[in-house]
Amino acid sequence: MHSYIYPCPLRWADADANGHVNNALFLRFMEEARTRMFREVLADDEAGRRRNAFVVSRASVEYRAPLHYREDPVDVHVRVAHRRAVSFELAYEIRDANQLYAEGTIAIAAYNLDTGRPRRLTDTELAFLDRYTES
Template sequence: MHHYTYPCPLRWSDADAYGHVNNALFLRYMEEARTRMFQEILPADEAQRRQKAFVVSRAAVVYRAALRYREDPVDVHVRVAQHRAASFELAYEIRDAEQLYAEGTTAITAYDLEDGQPRRLTEAELAFLARYTGS
């Protein structure tokens, strides 16, 4: 498999009056999985993190089935759909063994927050992305 899986816990407050997880929270689940996935390549030093940041430039979610609140986590699978010199796209599936609840994508730009400019991906970042590229 060429994807990262994060078992995302659901919170009682995630559910609406009908017991369904609110649609806006699917973006939070995607963010949580993405953040955990990238932990290993983010610099420990805050100044370096600002120079080697990533920003979301686009996000989309297609809802496939209602996700009802439950105690068991839902899996968020993340893979790299494509990458370029300064950006990449992540594809997500929010699912469990029986059901696909949503699919999503985020376009991510490598960014230097100090300069306020996009930057090129480093060789180490490209190697990391290659681990999660493919089906």
């Protein structure tokens, strides 16, 4: 098992008057990492993306240390903590080499936007998730 790592750039507007990155943005960092991680498994056409969509069903973040604005990106590590036939949970660490800033989890359900109902994960999606699943 290995993590997907996304070097997430920080933006000047992310910081408050004290130079701390706003805690609400950590969910955005997690989303950015997830969308880049899943690019290879998403359908190329709009109809396929609608039939084989994913929706977030739960998100949580535990803040470990303040993240100050800087020029260098912060790394967002993503791994699959659990998976089932229709859903999975991603575990995140927002960190650099010296500091863990936050840990989070996001539960995701496979979903068909056309029918408005959950769906089973495809074999391709399951194989993709297995590459990042904890042993």
